[in-house]
Amino acid sequence: MLSLSERLSAAVGEAFEAQGLDASYGAVKVSDRPDLAPYQCNGALAAAKKAKQNPRQLAEAVKAKLDADEAFSEVTLAGPGFLNLTPSQGLLDGLLGELQQDEHQGAYRRETSEKVILDYGGPNVAKPLHVGHLRAAIIGQSLKQIFRRAGDEAVGDIHLGDWGLQMGQLIAEIKRRQPDLVYFDRAVTEGYPEESPVSVADLAEIYPVASAACKEDPGRMAEAQEATAELQAGRPGYRALWQHFVAVSQEALRADYGRLGVEFELWRGEASVHDLIEPMVDELAEQNLLEFSDGARVVRVAREDDKKDIPPLLIVKSNGSVGYGSTDLATLVERKRDGFERCVYVVDKRQSEHFVQVFRAAAAMGLYPEDRMEHAGFGTMNGKDGRPFKTREGGVLRLSDLLAMVDEKAEERLKEGDGSLTGEERAEVARQVGLAALKFADLSNPRTTDYVFDVDRFVAFEGKTGPYLLYAAVRIGSVLSRAGSSEEEALGFAAAPAEPAERELAMQLLSYKDAHRGAYEKRMPHLLCEHAFSLAQAFSRFYAACRIADEESAEVKNSRLALTALTSRQLRDILGQLGLEIPPKM
RNA sequence: GCACCCAUAGCUCAGCUGGAUAGAGCGCUGCCCUCCGAAGGCAGAGGUCAAAGGUUCGAAUCCUUUUGGGUGCGCCA
Secondary structure (H helix, E strand, O other): OOOHHHHHHHHHHHHHHHOOOOHHHHOOEEOOOOOOOOEEEOHHHHHHHHHOOOHHHHHHHHHHHHHOOOOEEEEEEEOOOEEEEEEOHHHHHHHHHHHHHOOOOOOOOOOOOOEEEEEOOOOEOOOOOEHHHHHHHHHHHHHHHHHHHOOOEEEEEOOEEOOOHHHHHHHHHHHHHOOOOHHHOOOOOOOOOOOOOOOHHHHHHHHHHHHHHHHHOHHHHHHHHHHHHHHHHOOHHHHHHHHHHHHHHHHHHHHHHHHHOOOOOEOOEHHHHHHHHHHHHHHHHHOOOEEEEOOEEEEOOOOOOOOOOOOOEEEEOOOOOOOHHHHHHHHHHHHHHOOOOEEEEOOEHHHHHHHHHHHHHHHHOOOOOHHHEEEOOEOOEEOOOOOEOOOOOOOOOEHHHHHHHHHHHHHHHHHOOOOOOOHHHHHHHHHHHHHHHHHHHHHOOOOOOOEEOOHHHHOOOOOOOHHHHHHHHHHHHHHHHHOOOOHHHHHOOOOOOOOHHHHHHHHHHOOHHHHHHHHHHHOOHHHHHHHHHHHHHHHHHHHHHOOOOOOOOHHHHHHHHHHHHHHHHHHHHHHHHHOOOOOOOO
C-alpha cells in the first residue's frame, strides 16, 4: 500500500504533469511548519526555476487542480510558492482502513526478492567480545530483519577471524609456554587428545601477550608468521590445536551473542574458504590478474581516476601464507557459489579501503558487479575524550561487563515499581529493558558517524530510549486489555480520527513505509528508530489527550481502539526489526 | 606527504539531491495523577549552525580558503 506522503505526492505529481512538468516536483514531505499544515510541497520553486516560469503562478495552477481533489481538505499557497497541504478526513480514514487490512502492516516491500548475505560478526577466535563488536552485531542483526521485512531472503554469517596471523601468534606463544605438548611433536600426526589444552579464558590471556610480544620483537613475529604458514599448509599438530581454539571460542561466542539476542544463520570463518584459495589463485593467474611483487602475489586494483593510491590486494604473502585479502576474496567465490545475489559487510568504516580492494578484485574476476557488494561501514565508538573507547584502566570494556551494568541498572529501576513482579519475572524484564536501552542507544545513531560512548546514555530509561518504546508498547497492551478488547478485534473497527492528537497519530501510522524504505535503501536503522520514537510519542500524546477504554460513545471508543491496535501492531513490527523484546509488563 | 570524515543549544546528537520561524533527547524552570500504567504529558528559557569569502531570489545544506579534531595509506584484521 502507499504511505500517506506517497499518496499525496502522487496527487501533486499529477498536478505538475498537467502543467507539462515532471511529476517528481510533486514530492510531498512532512511540513517544517506544522502550524500551517501537516504536509508541504516546495517543488514549484525548483520547477519554476528549471522551466523559467513564475513560481507563484505555477503554484497557483497546481493548487487549482488540487483544490478539486478530494484527497485534500485544504491547500494553501504561501510565500514565493510553498504549497501547504492538509489531507482530508476521507483520505485518512480510507488509508487507515487499508493499513488495517494490509498483510504487510504498511511496511515497505521490494518488487522482487534478493538473496542477501550479511557479514556482521567478524570476532577473532581467542578474543572475547567487547564494546567494539557491539555495533556490528546490533546494526547487522537489525539490517537483516529490515531486509527480511522488505521481502529479501537475508542470512547472517559470523565470519570468524580464525585463519590469520593471530592463530600463528597463539600457537607460537603456547609452544613457548608448553613445548612438550603433543601438538608440537612432529613425530605425532594423529590421535590428539579430545580435551582442549586451553580454555577461552586462557586464550583471552595468551592472545594480548603474544600480540604485544610480536609487536616489539621481530623474532617473535617471525615465529608467529612461520606458525601461521605451517598451520595453513596443514601441519597436523597445529591443525589439531587450532581446532580446539575454534571449538572453545565458538562456544563462548554463542553464549555472548545469544545474550545480545543476535543470531547468525552461518558460522563460517576465514578458514572455511581455505580450500577455495588455491583454485582461486589459479583462476586469477589464468585471467592474468595476478602479479609478483616483492616476493608476494598481488592483484592490482588501482585506477586512473583514483584520487589516491589504492594499493594492490595481497593474495599470497612472500612466506606463502594468506591474509584476509585472499580469504575475503575467496569468501566472495564461496558466496557466489552458494547463490547469494548481494553481499553486505557491516564492518568498521576504517576498513573501507580494504573493501574497495576486495570488491574491485572480485569484480575484475567476474564474481559480482561492484554494486552487488556493499560495505555498510559504521563509525567508531569513542570515549569522552574523542578517542576510541577505552576503560579507565586502558583496556577495552568487555561486552559481558557492559551487559551486567545495564542489567543491574534496569533491575534497580524496576524495584522502584509497585512490586507486582516476582523476583524471577523481574530479572527477565530487567534483561529485556536493559538490552532495549543498550540496543536503541546504539541503533538510533546514524550508522556512519562516530559517536561518544557514554555508559549513562546506555542505561538511560527516560526520553528517547528503548525503554520509552517498551513502555509505550506495554501500556498499549494494558489499555486494550482494560477495554476488554483484543488487537485482532480492534483492528476490525472503523478508524475515524477526529481530535488533533488522533489525526497526528494516524499520520504517523501512515508514514511507516517511508521510514522503513529509507532504512532499507540506505541501510540506516536509525531512520526506523526515529519513526518508532515519533510513533510512540504520538501515541503518548493521544493517550494523554483522549480517553480510550472508558470513552462513552461506542463509535468514538471503537475508532480509538482501532488506532491503538494499529499502533500496537506497528510498534511490535518495528521493535522486532530493532531487536527489542516487549515484556508483558514493566 | 596524499586521501577521506567531522565541527549545529550547557551535554549527546538529528537535519545536508538549497527553500518559510534550524529540531530532538538529556539537563534547567514551571505545571499535570479523586480518571485507561507519571519509565508519561504540557509549557518555558537556551543557538553569530567553527571562521572568512563565493554561487543563488534564497545557504546549516553547494564551492574555495583557514582553524581545530578524527581516520586511512602493500605482507595485522
